[in-house]
Amino acid sequence: MNLFQSITSALDNALAKDPTAVIFGEDVAFGGVFRCTVGLRDKYGKDRVFNTPLCEQGIVGFGIGIAVAGATAIAEIQFADYIFPAFDQIVNEAAKYRYRSGDLFNCGNLTIRAPWGCVGHGALYHSQSPEAFFAHCPGIKIVIPRSPLQAKGLLLSCIEDKNPCIFFEPKILYRAAVEQVPVEPYNIPLSQAEVLQTGSDVTLVAWGTQVHVIKEVAAMAQEKLGVSCEVIDLRTILPWDTETVCKSVVKTGRLLISHEAPLTGGFASEISSTVQEECFLNLEAPISRVCGYDTPFPHIFEPFYIPDKWKCYDALRNMINY
Amino acid sequence: MAAMVALRALRWRLLSGPRAARRRLSDFPVPEEKPQFPGASAEFADRLEFIQPNVISGIPVYRVMDRQGHVLSPDQDPQLPQEAVLKLYRTMTLLNTMDRILYESQRQGRISFYMTNYGEEGTHVGSAAALDASDLVFGQYREAGVLMYRGYPLDLFMAQCYGNASDTAKGRQMPVHYGCRERHFVTISSPLATQIPQAVGAAYAIKRSDGNRAVICYFGEGAASEGDAHAGFNFAATLECPIVFFCRNNGYAISTPTSEQYRGDGIAARGPGYGLLSIRVDGNDVFAVYNATREARRRAVAENQPVLIEAMTYRIGHHSTSDDSSAYRSVDEVNYWDKQDHPISRLRHYMVNRGWWDEEQEKGWRKSSRKMVMEAFEEAERKPKPSPQLLFSDVYRELPPHLRRQRAALERHLQLYGEHYPLEHFEK
Numbered sequence: 193m194n195l196f197q198s199i200t201s202a203l204d205n206a207l208a209k210d211p212t213a214v215i216f217g218e219d220v221a222f223g224g225v226f227r228c229t230v231g232l233r234d235k236y237g238k239d240r241v242f243n244t245p246l247c248e249q250g251i252v253g254f255g256i257g258i259a260v261a262g263a264t265a266i267a268e269i270q271f272a273d274y275i276f277p278a279f280d281q282i283v284n285e286a287a288k289y290r291y292r293s294g295d296l297f298n299c300g301n302l303t304i305r306a307p308w309g310c311v312g313h314g315a316l317y318h319s320q321s322p323e324a325f326f327a328h329c330p331g332i333k334i335v336i337p338r339s340p341l342q343a344k345g346l347l348l349s350c351i352e353d354k355n356p357c358i359f360f361e362p363k364i365l366y367r368a369a370v371e372q373v374p375v376e377p378y379n380i381p382l383s384q385a386e387v388l389q390t391g392s393d394v395t396l397v398a399w400g401t402q403v404h405v406i407k408e409v410a411a412m413a414q415e416k417l418g419v420s421c422e423v424i425d426l427r428t429i430l431p432w433d434t435e436t437v438c439k440s441v442v443k444t445g446r447l448l449i450s451h452e453a454p455l456t457g458g459f460a461s462e463i464s465s466t467v468q469e470e471c472f473l474n475l476e477a478p479i480s481r482v483c484g485y486d487t488p489f490p491h492i493f494e495p496f497y498i499p500d501k502w503k504c505y506d507a508l509r510n511m512i513n514y
Numbered sequence: 515m516a517a518m519v520a521l522r523a524l525r526w527r528l529l530s531g532p533r534a535a536r537r538r539l540s541d542f543p544v545p546e547e548k549p550q551f552p553g554a555s556a557e558f559a560d561r562l563e564f565i566q567p568n569v570i571s572g573i574p575v576y577r578v579m580d581r582q583g584h585v586l587s588p589d590q591d592p593q594l595p596q597e598a599v600l601k602l603y604r605t606m607t608l609l610n611t612m613d614r615i616l617y618e619s620q621r622q623g624r625i626s627f628y629m630t631n632y633g634e635e636g637t638h639v640g641s642a643a644a645l646d647a648s649d650l651v652f653g654q655y656r657e658a659g660v661l662m663y664r665g666y667p668l669d670l671f672m673a674q675c676y677g678n679a680s681d682t683a684k685g686r687q688m689p690v691h692y693g694c695r696e697r698h699f700v701t702i703s704s705p706l707a708t709q710i711p712q713a714v715g716a717a718y719a720i721k722r723s724d725g726n727r728a729v730i731c732y733f734g735e736g737a738a739s740e741g742d743a744h745a746g747f748n749f750a751a752t753l754e755c756p757i758v759f760f761c762r763n764n765g766y767a768i769s770t771p772t773s774e775q776y777r778g779d780g781i782a783a784r785g786p787g788y789g790l791l792s793i794r795v796d797g798n799d800v801f802a803v804y805n806a807t808r809e810a811r812r813r814a815v816a817e818n819q820p821v822l823i824e825a826m827t828y829r830i831g832h833h834s835t836s837d838d839s840s841a842y843r844s845v846d847e848v849n850y851w852d853k854q855d856h857p858i859s860r861l862r863h864y865m866v867n868r869g870w871w872d873e874e875q876e877k878g879w880r881k882s883s884r885k886m887v888m889e890a891f892e893e894a895e896r897k898p899k900p901s902p903q904l905l906f907s908d909v910y911r912e913l914p915p916h917l918r919r920q921r922a923a924l925e926r927h928l929q930l931y932g933e934h935y936p937l938e939h940f941e942k
Binding site: 212214239242244245247249250252253254255256257258259260261262263265277280281284285288289290291292293294295296297298300330331333354355383431434435 | 650652681682683684686687691693694695700701703705708710711712713714715716717718719720722723741742744745746748749752753907908909910911914915916
């Protein structure tokens with residue numbers, strides 16, 4: 193299955209298992225602009241897979257209400273770039289529902305899905321990675337898969353998790369990434385980073401599409417510099433797995449974090465800050481962040497903007513030579 | 515009409531037959547037919563005419579009683595039995611008494627904040643009485659009478675305002691942010707109008723799971739300006755949700771009068787724009803509120819459609835204890851409404867007219883209701899606050915490692931610096 197098919201498979205499993213589960217958002221009825229919901233309306237009915245009016249604050253508010261009433265809500269925001277009208281409902285409402293009511297009410301049955309990240313030509317409004325805005329908000333979970341196999345397991349965990357979750361799907365991988373994915377349901381735990389490759393000299397951390405970039409960088413480092421890299425996919429941004437990352441940095445002494453989102457205030461800042469607190473005496477070099485520039489996401493300049501393997505490789509080289 | 519159908523059929527044959535390609539545009543007759551646009555269903559107009567919004571004689575205000583409590587048309591009297599009417603009255607007056615005491619307690623620094631419901635008690639109890647007990651309520655912040663009508667005890671109102679250890683919400687929120695799961699009253703939040711699309715979502719889920727339950731969503735005329743209100747109305751209509759939207763139009767959003775809040779004919783006139791059944795009622799007439807809510811609820815559930823009620827009323831009190839409304843409106847205006855058109859006096863007139871109430875009962879009830887409130891008040895004053903450990907729970911359903919660590923950090927901090935914190939008022 194490719195990534196969008198693995199999403200469809202997860203949604204299919206979720207609707208089959210949970211009769212209260214419904215999927216809604218813009219254009220989901222015919223299958224979605226990225227084909228993630230193809231076939232589901234025919235299979236489960238128009239009261240379970242349906243279009244909403246074009247209104248993100250409505251989509252998320254509506255989804256919160258479904259969850260508060262005890263049913264499972266799977267909301268789609270058409271592009272992560274358009275999630276901002278729903279920011280108030282997510283941050284002020286969904287995230288705080290359980291806390292402010294003393295656990296009398298909650299919207300844990302809410303999952304919000306949105307296509308995320310650069311796609312080659314998306315420019316300002318079809319390329320954004322907004323996880324840092326939400327990482328600052330206690331009460332929600334943020335999950336970003338790197339592949340079809342990961343996506344299905346993580347999405348099912350989000351849907352079943354009893355806290356409101358945002359699931360960002362790397363759109364550039366929707367068709368491009370293909371893997372063997374089981375048709376039956378399975379779960380991948382949240383808040384657990386995955387070490388894809390062990391190493392001794394440098395820790396590389398990323399999530400989503402960028403994991404594939406750092407895997408390539410690890411190979412380049414081994415071949416050109418004889419440097420052994422430990423590659424970590426963070427998977428859950430909030431709450432994040434500090435233990436796995438810190439344990440790795442204690443071993444290697446060097447950390448490089450990379451994401452497409454702009455440098456300033458990006459999630460690499462949080463990781464960097466925590467690691468220097470916990471692993472200060474183990475560090476052999478300053479922590480390196482290879483990120484997008486502090487600009488809106490450009491169109492024609494995308495190849496220069498993105499934190500590609502050459503920028504990551506260069507930063508790694510500087511860390512080794514520090 | 516038959517001619518149009520015939521012409522349409524002719525055109526279809528002409529356009530789709532094998533010789534269609536050889537037809538020219540001038541071959542086709544020009545029929546007098548309706549526009550075919552997918553987006554609207556209407557006739558053509560051949561005169562340029564703008565629709566004039568009608569605010570001078572807008573949607574009328576439905577009422578049952580006049581200001582002296584006389585029922586104007588007997589067939590509109592909901593014929594509520596005496597006990598039911600007394601319950602409406604007692605709830606409104608108990609709320610009023612609790613408001614006076616808690617407002618005062620804020621002035622004395624005993625609680626941090628309070629909002630009164632003066633003048634709007636009729637909107638609360640009239641609507642609450644018309645609902646089923648299990649109908650789900652989403653409120654804004656000035657609907658305490660709905661919760662009181664459903665039996666929420668005085669000591670829990672006070673516990674929330676004091677944030678003491680009996681507060682079911684564990685002291686998390688500012689006063690008047692009530693919530694009660696078993697009475698189906700969703701916890702209030704400060705951001706305005708956020709509850710509106712949420713109420714719609716809940717109604718959608720309830721429609722799928724239980725065919726006999728409605729959702730009611732309260733909000734003020736100011737909150738109705740928020741984007742979330744627009745979103746909620748539109749979603750409710752397109753997704754066919756069993757929901758009653760109840761707008762309390764009390765004339766002010768803090769200091770902003772309605773003339774600065776909207777230029778159309780209030781909130782009721784927006785309803786038809788969304789495809790909503792809509793009505794405007796006299797919010798100070800409990801029977802009008804009751805009748806409208808009852809019928810709205812019946813139709814919402816029976817027909818799976820939203821209904822919009824705009825209840826006209828007046829906010830007699832300040833917006834909150836942080837507001838002094840004499841800065842933007844005259845005391846005369848406030849006194850006018852308090853003396854001339856108050857839901858409590860109107861209902862009392864009705865009850866006295868029916869021989870169900872008199873001066874002696876009034877005196878007796880004032881005394882006993884005040885006593886109840888004072889007892890609850892004194893008890894709330896005495897209770898300790900919840901343990902500071904509760905600062906960290908319920909962020910997620912489970913306590914994640916980072917919050918466990920932060921909680922431990924606070925514990926260690928208090929061991930060293932506890933003297934600088936008001937620990938004596940809190941449970942361990």
